[in-house]
Amino acid sequence: MNARVTEPKASEATVVNIPRSEKGQPPKAEAPSGQASPPPAAAAEPKPGRKGGARRLVLMVAVPLVLVVCGGYFWLTGGRYEGTDNAYVQQAKVSLSADIAGRITAVNVAENQHVTAGTVLFTIDPEPYRIALDQANAALASARVNVAQLKVAYGTAQAQLKAAEATLAIRQQAFDRKNALVQQGVNSDATLDDVKLALEQAQSAVDAANQQVAAAIAALGGDPAIETDRHPAVLAAQAQVEQAERNLSKTTVVAPADGIIANVSSLNVGQFVAAGTTIASLVETDGTWVEANFKETQLADMKPGMPAEVEIDAYPGKLEGTVESIGAATGSEFSLIPAQNATGNWVKVVQRIPVRIKLPASPEGQLLKTGMSANVTVDTGRSTLDKLLNR
Structure with missing residues (x-):
């Protein structure tokens, strides 16, 4: 519905004065009569001056510059230490086995027992080896008796040879006399047959005696004056005695070095063990080292003799060590089946080379166990700046 606007009457009209507005400002409305005028507006905040802007500019330039300078300093002075957490404590492990076969009669050690070199570990029944000795x-x-008999046989052969030679000389004289009579025509040629036959038999006896003497000399090793204990047969018998004595001594198995016995719990009295079968292990505690597997990119400046710092995960504190040697090849080269790539589908993987860190003998070293994890840091003595200057 449209509203109709009617003009006001002359008596009802009022005059309203609108003030002039400033340039660019909307006119201010006057408050209606009977109402209080509003409070004046708060003063406008002052605009930031040039001093605050300069400070902000300095901060924007100085902070990145300081960061770059500090980062460059740490980068240039760094690179001296090469570290890895792929490191493990190592100790020599000896597999204990019996050199001879036999039945165990006594076990003198327990699992994880600390032993010294020469400690009796277990005993094998010695009776069969005593009989063999x-x-x-x-x-x-x-054998010594046989050598003595051979010397007697040599003397007999010499005596027989002398007798045969004497008989030969007699037969030769008889033949010469008969032959002289035949040449003079006193006797006939038939009278030479008997003496000639006897001479030939005597010569054969001498030849046989010479063979017997040669056989006796050969039986004595070519030296009739050889000592009995130098004869080959006696030497062989002596070797058998030494072997039997060795086997008898091996019935007692002793620790080859100081260490801790392991894997001996399955060894029991009455158990039969074969020669060469591993029946226990000995972890030597005297020599302890750390095998640290460094990346191949970390070995450029690493050399034997450099100081190293070792941290063991199991114990607090640090141990001082020395780089003893660097492995001859990467760990993968000593694996059972080295990785080979003949197809061309190859992804390069950073290889690791074992580095042996020698640890000095110390009370802390006695607490280390083989296989413990460690962190190793090697001081190469050359920072990144030194490498750049000496390049």
Whole structure:
């Protein structure tokens, strides 16, 4: 519905004065009569001056510059230390086995027991080896008797040779006399047959005696004056005795070095062990080192003799060590099946080379166990700046 606007009457009209507005400003409305005028507007905040802008500019330039300078300093002075957490404590591990076969009669150690070099670990029944030693001694005595008999046989052969030579000389004289009579025509040629036959038999006896003497000399090793204990048969018998004595001594198995016995819990009295079978292990505690597997990119400045710092995960503190040697090849080269790539589908992987860190003998070193994890840091003595200057 449209509203109709009617003009006001002359008596009802009022005059309203509108003030002139400033240039660029909207006119201010006057408050209606009967109402209080609003409070004046708060003063406008002052605009930031040039001093605040300069400070901001200095900060924007100085902070990145300081960061760049500090980062460059640390980068140039760094690179001296090469570290890796791929490191493990190593100790020599000896596999213990019996050199002879036999039945165990006594076990003198327990699992994880600390032993010293020469400590008896277990014993094998010695009776069969004692009997074998007696047999070897009897064989040695028999060999000496045989050598004595050979010397007697040599003397007999010499005596027979002398007798045969004497007989030959007599037969030769008889033949010469008969032959002289035949040449003079006193006797006939038939009378030479008997003496000639006897001479030939005597010569054959001498030849046989010479062979017997040569055989006796050969039986004595080519030297009739050889000592009995230098004869080959006696030497062989002596070797058998020494072997039997060695086997008898091996019935007692002792620790080859100081260390801790492991894997001995399955060893029991009455158990039969074969020669060469591993039946226990000995972890040597005297020599301890750390094998640190460094990346191949970390070995450019690393050399034996450099100082190293070792941190063991199991114990607090640090140990001082020395780089003893650098591996001859990467760890993958000593694996059972080295990685080979003949197809061309190859992704380059940074290889690691074992570095042996020698640890000095110390009370802390006695607490280390083989296989413990470690962190190793090697001081190469050359920072990044030194490498750039000496390039």
